[in-house]
Amino acid sequence: xxxxxxxxxxxxxxxxxxxxxxxxxxxxxxxxxxxxxxxxxxxxxxxxxxxxxxxxxxxxxxxxxxxxxxxxxxxxxxxxxxxxxxxxxxxxxxxxxxxxxxxxxxxxxxxxxxxxxxxxxxxxxxxxxxxxxxxxxxxxxxxxxxxxxxxxxxxxxxxxxxxxxxxxxxxxxxxxxxxxxxxxxxxxxxxxxxxxxxxxxxxxxxxxxxxxxxxxxxxxxxxxxxxxxxxxxxxxxxxxxxxxxxxxxxx
Ligand code: BJW
Numbered sequence: 001x002x003x004x005x006x007x008x009x010x011x012x013x014x015x016x017x018x019x020x021x022x023x024x025x026x027x028x029x030x031x032x033x034x035x036x037x038x039x040x041x042x043x044x045x046x047x048x049x050x051x052x053x054x055x056x057x058x059x060x061x062x063x064x065x066x067x068x069x070x071x072x073x074x075x076x077x078x079x080x081x082x083x084x085x086x087x088x089x090x091x092x093x094x095x096x097x098x099x100x101x102x103x104x105x106x107x108x109x110x111x112x113x114x115x116x117x118x119x120x121x122x123x124x125x126x127x128x129x130x131x132x133x134x135x136x137x138x139x140x141x142x143x144x145x146x147x148x149x150x151x152x153x154x155x156x157x158x159x160x161x162x163x164x165x166x167x168x169x170x171x172x173x174x175x176x177x178x179x180x181x182x183x184x185x186x187x188x189x190x191x192x193x194x195x196x197x198x199x200x201x202x203x204x205x206x207x208x209x210x211x212x213x214x215x216x217x218x219x220x221x222x223x224x225x226x227x228x229x230x231x232x233x234x235x236x237x238x239x240x241x242x243x244x245x246x247x248x249x250x251x
Contacts, residue, residue, distance in 0.1 A: 020036075077239045
């Protein structure tokens with residue numbers, strides 16, 4: 001596939017939004033494609049607070065299996081390209097990911113905001129103790145919060161994932177706003193990759209960036225639901241397109 005490289009000004013800011021498609025070539029299933037996660041696991045059962053209340057054991061089995069699967073996968077060429085973009089742009093780069101698989105961090109990106117949480121963090125469903133790194137699998141029921149237990153309260157631990165109907169972390173949204181404000185009036189590129197553009201507020205970031213003057217690009221296997229809001233659409237696998245978009249000798 002031939003891809004005309006991006007032409008980036010020396011002081012360009014680049015905001016990238018990634019979704020499940022970016023990890024597909026690492027072997028992690030997407031959500032809404034044929035054979036995707038929602039086909040075998042109804043979203044309301046495993047990815048809503050109500051589903052967790054109804055059957056916390058089922059939810060933990062779902063996330064335990066995904067923890068194991070994600071740990072067995074490795075980042076692909078699309079992830080590696082974004083590490084290179086960060087290395088070249090420094091503070092003028094920000095990666096916002098909807099993915100919870102940790103592959104961007106494992107690839108080496110540090111300027112990453114995991115807006116939908118992380119498979120590898122666990123928090124209490126009731127108290128505000130900070131979430132903790134956790135790679136364990138819980139197959140025999142949901143674990144209890146020891147801090148709550150010490151205070152005589154019964155509470156369960158849950159995956160630190162943003163489920164449907166839950167608010168995103170305000171600090172994350174504010175960090176994105178700060179980046180966009182810094183990019184306003186400067187050469188600014190917004191690029192979304194591997195996402196269906198179906199879930200908000202992530203699907204609305206293209207509008208935030210456009211309003212701040214960004215040139216907008218979508219890299220996706222299929223036209224996303226919000227494809228009409230992008231100025232450029234490159235159809236195909238992100239693992240091929242992202243490395244070709246801004247090759248090392250591209251500036
Ligand atoms: C490739 C490829 C390859 C394949 N290369 N491409 C405004 C309007 C309407 C509704 C709302 C709204 N604002 C908020 C809402 C409600 C709701 C929402 O958006 N609903 C929509 C379904 C309409 N949003 C929320 O509830 C959010 N909270 C919130 O806004 O709170 C305030 C509020 C609440 C209620 C009402 C109003 C305001 C929270 C959203 C949290 C989403 N969490 C999930 C689940 C995480 C659990 C888990 O991981 O287990 O996050 S949903 C799921 O979808 C997951 C993903 O991060 C997210 C996005 O999916 P993604 O990444 O786009 O994956 P896919 O599978 O959909 O698409 C993959 C794409 O890749 C496809 O297009 C392929 O073609 C492509 N692809 N291989 C390139 N190799």
